[in-house]
Amino acid sequence: MGETMGNTAILYATGLTKNTKKIAEYVAGKIGADTFNLKEITMLDLDAYDTIVFGTGIHAGSPYKPVVSFIEKNGSQLANKKIKLFISCMFSDEKGSKQCLDVADRLGISDAVYFCKKGETMNAAGVSTKVDDWIKGF
Numbered sequence: 001m002g003e004t005m006g007n008t009a010i011l012y013a014t015g016l017t018k019n020t021k022k023i024a025e026y027v028a029g030k031i032g033a034d035t036f037n038l039k040e041i042t043m044l045d046l047d048a049y050d051t052i053v054f055g056t057g058i059h060a061g062s063p064y065k066p067v068v069s070f071i072e073k074n075g076s077q078l079a080n081k082k083i084k085l086f087i088s089c090m091f092s093d094e095k096g097s098k099q100c101l102d103v104a105d106r107l108g109i110s111d112a113v114y115f116c117k118k119g120e121t122m123n124a125a126g127v128s129t130k131v132d133d134w135i136k137g138f
């Protein structure tokens, strides 16, 4: 972790409940990454980062628009970087896994996980403990 990841940016889009933002900031705190809310940023120097982690909530089976359009617009700059995706959603089990695969496929990201609050234990930061397991694999 840290050394192997190089410079990491977490680019996320979040809704009213801010679940995705909470996860993004928690992960950033653990690995020393920079976070950017894609609904708010105007400037971002992608060259400064080796690893980009995208985070999004899900509405009606789809990732949030700012994430979709950022990836569409910056595809060539993302091509030589390590890219990861996390999804914050309400579906778990088979439904959650299928949704995660569908969304990852749509965004063209193979390294994807989902976090679902339902049935998962929360740590002190109110974040799913599965997030801790995910970070360990970075």
Ligand SMILES: Cc1cc2nc3c(=O)[nH]c(=O)nc-3n(C[C@H](O)[C@H](O)[C@H](O)COP(=O)(O)O)c2cc1C
Pocket: 013, 014, 015, 016, 017, 018, 019, 020, 021, 056, 057, 058, 059, 060, 061, 062, 088, 089, 090, 091, 099
């Ligand atoms: C209108 C609406 C539609 C949703 N649709 C889905 C869905 O299709 N699949 C899913 O797993 N979660 C769905 N959710 C749950 C959110 O994706 C989940 O609560 C997520 O953590 C929200 O992240 P945010 O707080 O960053 O926006 C939906 C939530 C809302 C409010």
